[in-house]
Amino acid sequence: MSGAQGLPVPAVLVLEDGRTFRGDAYGAVGETVGEAVFSTGMTGYQETLTDPSYHRQVVVMTAPHVGNTGYNDEDQESQRIWVAGYVVRDPARVPSSWRSRRTLADELAAQGVVGISGVDTRALTRHLRERGSMRAGVFSGAAAARSAEELLARVLDGLAMVGADLAGQVTTTGRYTVPAVGERRYSVAALDLGIKSMTPQRLAERGVEVTVLPATATLEEVLSAGADGGVPDGVFFSNGPGDPAAAGHEIGVLQGVLERRVPFFGICYGNQLLGRALGYGTYKLKYGHRGINQPVMDLTTRKVEVTSHNHGFAVDAVAGEVRDTPYGRAEVSHVGLNDGVVEGLRCLDVPAFSVQYHPEAAAGPHDAAYLFDRFVDLMTARVQPPGRAVTGGSVGNTKEGF
Template sequence: MSARVPAVLVLEDGRTFRGEAYGRVGETVGEAVFSTGMTGYQETLTDPSYHRQVVVMTAPHVGNTGYNDEDQESSRIWVAGYVVRDPARVPSSWRSRRTLAEELDAQGVVGISGVDTRALTRHLRERGAMRVGVFSGPAAARGGAELLEAVRSAPAMEGTDLASLVSTPQPYVVPAVGERRFSVAAVDLGIKSMTPQRLAERGIEVTVLPSTASLEQVLAAGPDGSAPDGVFFSNGPGDPAAATHEIEVLQGVLERRIPFFGICYGNQLLGRALGYGTYKLKYGHRGINQPVMDLATRKVEVTAHNHGFAVDGRAGEVRDTPYGRAEVSHVGLNDGVVEGLRCLDVPAFSVQYHPEAAAGPHDAGYLFDRFVDLMGGTPAAELVDATGATDTTEENA
């Protein structure tokens, strides 16, 4: 435990916040981002999309349910640092195995508590996401100019290709639950463990591949080396403009008209494969309470987000691409950001959010059913129906 050890948070524009060490005592730098989720902090911490990011929690009380061994979304905590206001003194959950502070310390995650996270979040909303450092113990005793220089020397998120740093080093298979209906090659750009599980629940055998997988490896990821019935691109960290290899693989998938579904980073890569541009958001969308409208059904979904980049475009816009027509299918209701794409002439679609709902609402779980329909032969242009709002998994029945 690192209670009552002085700590300081330094933003790259020079603003500082003082508090106490939370987790490991030491120093860390990364991109400052804030998450608006009021629960699910363990899933947030273990989401590979947060690699090299220092996460500020807007909920004031964090750690109330401790840390368990079941809610991991990957094999480790990925955040570069953690910022909270009021950490729980004693966790209260029958599933808890240790405190959150103990787990952060065990995994070497430097954090800070006692910070006015409301003021910090407002600052990031006004000035935009920026680099930040958290320093505690002897590291915090250094001069302010030295700390600021350490922050400003950290790499920016723009132009970084991070998927290979968080991806699986070797392929692995998640078997279908019950009878196998389809096979899917899932390219791991920072995949969360719940995603292949949601696919498996629908009778899909999932072969998870490294981000460096070639097109030939993707095309041989079906049973006994055959072509898969579909291809999936996951969430992940980094600038989509830098993911040139993955984009080329995806273009090969589109050329062969193999059904494709992408989420989050996968949505951005589909956009770039189609010829859309991408850009850095001022402060991004992170949390489990983001409203999105499906423009085809006019249904509003509350969704889980974690992205700092977005695809350019306007609501309902249809563009001609090298693979036929494509349209903006979903938009965020807070700021109009593109939240989904749908190809009208090839079997491909994507969304910017996390329909696996770990942690988060279950409004978007039906998108996995749409992928099943796409692999079953339903044209992408017809993937809109009145029953699409219901997730068919047992958990949400």
């Protein structure tokens, strides 16, 4: 961002432990406060910016060059940019893509997103890895001229992510339906906790009609969101921001779904909520997983996937342990290979499973797309006449009780 006479507008990033990084304004000029986190993706920044899961977070991009392909009108995962602030090292001076409609800096400014460029993001990332994610503020223009004490006080006034119930701030205001592509095979009720537009599209491609409901939807509303107002063939809980321990309403709805044995699939935040519904705990990760290059092993197949992540909380469970829950047995189905964090859960006696990562990743990778087929298999197994074989994935296995 340039000011008078084309000179850069000064900006400063202040962390809650007092460390500061100086640079130039990028995007809107002003101030913002949120949780500082880093994303390791080399591409896909537009998906990151418009992912509601990043609500109230100041995102640090570890890739040194950002904005190279500009900003287009096709790759948005929601109707707006959700990040609280944006931190980059070297912004592109001129974007180069036939799909670009404007620069990333211009779009950030138009949507009022305060960012900073010229920051040593390598040093900043190392600091967050050592100290953990923390509150941070980006201040530019007149705001950056305040004293260090004033800026730090502003950061410390910001809200922490632990205990934050944020789904209601990013969810849809009303229900809507995404029709199946081609013949409708099944109907799914999707609870929007911060859903990305690619998720119902991936289901629609498999002949699934998706009715998206607000996070405040009751169990009765979820169970009447199927075709012609009936019980849906499946229920889906989306990704989203916040602390899963604060989502009491959504957990209660999910427990009702499990009691009625309606096939369930959860992604990211939905995975954490399934864990809590089953009786597992959740905890805050030191610095989380964010980016499109995270290796995960599917323990049911022993295959390794490269996956897209955005989560700061995780389910507290042990791989290999089968736990008795109020809804039957459950186990860890996926683990992260970098640190062993739980990346998926599978119920063995009711038709429910979830993963912590994003099989719908718009920028890729696409290793995990099979999970949508597993969900379809669960719904197929539920409506399949007795004695008929179920084809496809491994979760809907009749020998496991569903």
